[in-house]
Amino acid sequence: MQTTSKIILGLCAILLFNCKSAKTVRGGDANFNLSSKQVIKENAKQVAAFKTLQSKLKITYTQKGKSQTHTVNFRTKKDEAIWINAPFSVIRALVTPQKVSFYNKLDNTYFDGDYKYLSDLLGTELDFNKVQNLLLGETLYHLNASDYTTSVDNEAYIIQPKNQRALFEIFFLLNPSNFKVKSQQISQPKEFRHLQIDYLKYQHVDSQILPELIKVIAVESNNEMVVELEMKNVSLNEELRFPFKIPSGFEEIEL
Structure with missing residues (x-):
C-alpha cells in the first residue's frame, strides 16, 4: 500500500470554513483547589456540542526519520461518521461505529473492515468513540469520580484510575484554567508500548473549544x-455530505 494511504488510514486511528470565527484559546486563571469530582464535572462541561464539523486538516507524519505532510478535507457528524478526502478524491476514508472503509486510486486498492488494524497501529484497543474523542480533545475513556483520583503536578490536574492495572497504565492531564485535556497517555510497560496524545493548542469556534x-x-x-x-x-x-463508494474493479487489501 502506498505511504500516503498509510498516513490517511493512520489518521483514522488517531484519528474542522469561516476563519474569523476561530480564535486560539488563551490561558485563564488556574484553579488547583477542586476535588476529583469537581474536576471531572468541569471537564464534562467542556465536551464539544455540535451536529457536524468541517475543516482543512494538515497532517505531518514522521517515522524512521522520514516525514511527509499532506492537507485533506475533514468532516465529521457527531457520533455517526468521520470522513477524510485527499485532493482530487485520490484517497478517501469513511469511519463509522461499525467499520473503517478506505480506497486509494493511486493503486486501485480498498480496505473495508474492523478496527483491528487501527488498534494495532497505536498499540491500544480502539473503537469509533475513542477515535472521535482523540480528534476532539476528549478523554479516550469515560471519567467518573468513583473510579478515578486526581492530583496536581507541573501546573496540571493529573487524573488516573484509583486502581492502575500492572499491564495497562492510564493518565490524563487537564488544563486547570479551562479543564480541557492537555495530554493523555496509555502505557503497556510489559509490551514496551506507549501512546501519548498532546493537545498543544486549542481554538474557540462558535462558543466551542476545539483542538x-x-x-x-x-x-x-x-x-x-x-x-x-x-x-x-x-x-x-x-x-x-459524506459520499463514499468503493470504485468497481478495485482490489481488496488485507492489513
Whole structure:
C-alpha cells in the first residue's frame, strides 16, 4: 500500500470554513483547589456540542526519520461518521461505529473492515468513540469520580484510575484554567508500548473549544510514529455530505 494511504488510514486511528470565527484559546486563571469530582464535572462541561464539523486538516507524519505532510478535507457528524478526502478524491476514508472503509486510486486498492488494524497501529484497543474523542480533545475513556483520583503536578490536574492495572497504565492531564485535556497517555510497560496524545493548542469556534494542534506519539519497542494534526478553517453545523463508494474493479487489501 502506498505511504500516503498509510498516513490517511493512520489518521483514522488517531484519528474542522469561516476563519474569523476561530480564535486560539488563551490561558485563564488556574484553579488547583477542586476535588476529583469537581474536576471531572468541569471537564464534562467542556465536551464539544455540535451536529457536524468541517475543516482543512494538515497532517505531518514522521517515522524512521522520514516525514511527509499532506492537507485533506475533514468532516465529521457527531457520533455517526468521520470522513477524510485527499485532493482530487485520490484517497478517501469513511469511519463509522461499525467499520473503517478506505480506497486509494493511486493503486486501485480498498480496505473495508474492523478496527483491528487501527488498534494495532497505536498499540491500544480502539473503537469509533475513542477515535472521535482523540480528534476532539476528549478523554479516550469515560471519567467518573468513583473510579478515578486526581492530583496536581507541573501546573496540571493529573487524573488516573484509583486502581492502575500492572499491564495497562492510564493518565490524563487537564488544563486547570479551562479543564480541557492537555495530554493523555496509555502505557503497556510489559509490551514496551506507549501512546501519548498532546493537545498543544486549542481554538474557540462558535462558543466551542476545539483542538487546533494535536501531536500523537505511538511507540512500540524501538519503533516510534509521530503524527501532528493541525485543524484549520473550522466550521460547525453546516449541511454536509459524506459520499463514499468503493470504485468497481478495485482490489481488496488485507492489513
